[in-house]
Amino acid sequence: MEDAVKGGGSKVKFKAEPTRHFPRYKIPAFVEVDGKKYRLKDWSIGGCAIFDLPEEYLEKKWAVGNFVIPFDTFDAVIKDVKFEFLRKNPDGTIGCRFANLRPDQISLLQDVIEAFLEGVIVTLDGLINIIRREDLREALEAQRPQAPKRGGLEEFIRRLFILFMFLAIIGIGVLFVLKALYSRVYLVKAVSAFYDAPLKVVKTPVGGFFSFKRPVKEGDIVKKGQVLGFLKAPGRVSFVVPSSVTGKVVEVHVSDGDALEEGDPIISVLPESEKIRVVAHVLHGDVERLKLGQKVKVLRPDGKVITGRIVDIDRASPEPPSSRVVYDRLVIDVPPESCTIDDIGRVVSVEIDLTPQKLKPIFNVLP
Structure with missing residues (x-):
């Protein structure tokens, strides 16, 4: 102013x-x-x-x-x-x-x-x-503003809650460490795995037009020497095509009237003496801890879990080049009733648990 x-x-x-x-x-x-x-x-x-x-x-x-x-x-x-x-x-x-x-x-x-x-x-x-x-x-x-005083029961509940949270955090940390230890030390996972079988392929002995004696479809049983069909070529004698193996038909490769050349596949057969198994590939560094007869867990795409056993270990070279990753091949026997010919070629997951018997009760609590 x-x-x-x-x-x-x-x-x-x-x-x-x-x-x-x-x-x-x-x-x-x-x-x-x-x-x-x-x-x-x-x-x-x-x-x-x-x-x-x-x-x-x-x-x-x-x-x-x-x-x-x-x-x-x-x-x-x-x-x-x-x-x-x-x-x-x-x-x-x-x-x-x-x-x-x-x-x-x-x-x-x-x-x-x-x-x-x-x-x-x-x-x-x-x-x-x-x-x-x-x-x-x-x-x-x-x-200074003073914090309101809590009653006896309220204070007890507060301290109990703090203790519970503290123990829960410690528990989660312990579980995390155990999970990491289990995954890194005691669990071997296959890099890839699938159902496989040693199929026999019946092929044409000569070229010509093929016709089945009677219809053949996947799942049928054929006998060794059974006539599958005939091959006819213009100006040539017809040839009889027999089955060279006894077993279950896995795949039919031709239809009536198809023109085939010598050596073309007609049917693929799973011999009655052979089984469907799982073939898995693991890192070369892990295979040294595995042995024949060891139990493995096979996880199917449909969610089913099957227990199998290692029946063959095909090891890579003892001294693989350090510049590339080397895998070893496992053959795993599975229960016959757990798979069908439709599973051949289907991808699965394979896990091998190497946890010592004394430590299994501890790791069994892991989620």
Whole structure:
């Protein structure tokens, strides 16, 4: 607000001093600005009056520094305070405002002021002396919000819950370590695996037009020497085509009237003396831990789990080249009733558990 007084042809102008919102106290303190310390005439939670501060700061309008309250054995420091310089007072001090104090910093200043007003602290030789440290501690603690006290049952339940969560975290960590140990040390997984069988293929002895004696389809049983059909060629004698093996037909490769060349397949047969087995490939480094007769777990695509046994191990070279990955071949016997000729070529998963008998009760609890 600006007032004017006229008289004698002259005019005097002046600004009213801004109203202070907080009472000032002569409690020892100083500010650090640009690496230099400046004493304070007085201060409040809203601002302070600074001795000997260069007037150039009034032109800068503001600066960032530290507000320090010196106790006899320690300093209380509020860092990175933004000082907003307002005016130069008649006594030469420069008044400034604290522009960015946080609630916790304001609370600290209030605690010091209240301790000063209650006589818990006194000023001497520019330092703050604590009459009784217990009184100051109690005064400061009294200003802080206290957590609501819990009842006996509520506190017991809270502690029980914390204990349960702590034990649960430990339990999950132990299970994770055991799972990793089991997977890396005691579980061998095949890189690839599928159903396979040693099929016999009945082929044409000569070229010509083929016709079945009677229809043959997958799943039929054929006998060795059984006439399958005939081959006829223009200007040639017809040839009888017999089955060279006894077994179950797995695939029919031709139809009546097809023109075939010598050696073309007619049917593929699973001999009655042979079985469908699983062929698996494992890393060369794992095969040394395997042995004939060892149980394996076969996981089918339909979700069924079958137990089989290793009946043959075809090892790679004892010293494989280190520049490539080498796999060894396993042949696994499975129950005949667990698969059909339709499964031949179907992909499965194979796992081999090498856990010692004494450790199995521990690993059996793993999910």
